Amino acid sequence: MTTAKDLLRHEMMPHILCPGCGHGIVMNAMLRVLARRHQNLDKVALVAGIGCSSRIVGYVDANTLHTTHGRALTFATGLKLARPELEVIVVTGDGDGLGIGGNHLIHAARRNVDLTCILFNNETYGMTGGQLAPTTVKQAFTTTSPGGNTEPNFDAAVLAKAAGASFVARGQAYRPDVLEEVMERALDHRGFSFVEVMTDCTEYFGRKNALGLGSDLLFTQSRSDQEVSRDLADWPSLRTPQGWQVRETQPLGVLHEDRRPTFEESRGLPGYSEREV
């Protein structure tokens, strides 16, 4: 039986992710799902942009494509149209997919290209030094919002659904079993499948917001913002009348699913049926 470990490029390991980084957990879950579905990843293409999350494709022994910042979905669209038999998975982060590449995300969703997009949402730009991202929640501290973020943040899943994604789900690094299930269903789905995964940036987001490191930060995903805010009560500058909003209680699981013609189907493009699911 293929295991997640069998799908790694062992000569590249250990990976560059920081100790306790949630991305590794999500990658682990993703590879377990792929290991259940494939003997090897010769028929799977992982496409990534720039960022911590995008780095993980370098460690997976599949057809991998490390592209320009924010443009993973555009490369993936081209790849899927040229090689429809491949299972194309886009691995992107919140800065990559929603900040720089937000435009590409909404149009890939609108076209309903048969891709699976896994968006690692760690609420910050981790690789470049912990700057404010479009997903950083209000009040949160980052290197570029030393007084707390004053802007509202994106809800990536709602955005993807509004843009026309035919499958939208959300998972958490803290709940790997739920994550595996939604990823499995996202891969099964024909059309644009969008999975937002809440992960953690330990070095920047966790540290700046006093959420702890490693397991402490991971466990905050299971707690309500009231609980986190109670723990932070001795840090008065973080308290707001609305309570601490860093860990919003978000719905998990499959949030939206419908079956509408994919980009390939509506154009009658050849080769589509060759893909083995």
Place this chain on the structure above:
Amino acid sequence: MAPRLPKQGNVVVAGVGGQGVVLAGNIIADLCLGHGLDVKKAEVHGMSQRGGSVSAQVRFGPEVHNVVVEQGSLQYVLGFEWAEALRWMPLLAPDGIVFASSERILPPAAQRNRVGGDVSYPLEFLEHPGLRAVDAETLAKEAGNPKTAGVVLLGALSTELGFPVESWRDALLRWVPRKALDANLRAFELGRAWKQAAPPKDLRPQRTRSALFRLELEEAWCKGCGICVDVCPERIWRLDDLEVARAATPERCTGCRLCEKLCPDFAIDVVQVQEIDLLTRTGGGA
């Protein structure tokens, strides 16, 4: 044949927290009150949320003074869990009857070592003539809701206790949640029907095998984040002086794979090595 109305009697409902033991006790008490009997009911619950012992004693008759069933006079035991039913065997009257669900839920104390081999159920009661092992779990699933296992046992009891079946249904109607009423009524009928079937010969636990696991660590990949240390329910992992994870008590691994799944660095592998038989404590194949 009109059922004879019992003049007096006592029933103990035993189970673990969350199974509806108190509710079942209420149903029986309500049923007896409806027939003009005096009823006394005593419950033991409290530190029983999700998994601890819960019991309800119901005594009924023309006049009841003592709430507690005396030793050697217990007529009926309704065991929602196998071991909880067996706890009441010493109080049983010589002609007492025990309806015990063959479902097994390990008590929290036994979970201090859940690896298997250290956990066994008392077998000496298996030969007791009054013991009826009901596969209530399966019947409840058949009824459409696994939570109705208790009502399956009430159905089985109803064939022995002798109140009219309409009174039982009325009592169910008054007490079970409305949205689960259909499933409960089906479960009750399945329980009544069960009595007519031959009792199962093999009363041994269905799940008698447990697995042993080996923990493998890719040392060079571990970054010492400590997630495995904090997530392991058995507290197996420690960080050593070099901030590398070490399995301090690997023999306690139950194979839940939380550490493997939550390790961001692919450093931990949980490998199943062999199965063992819980009753004979002998090992099986790898």
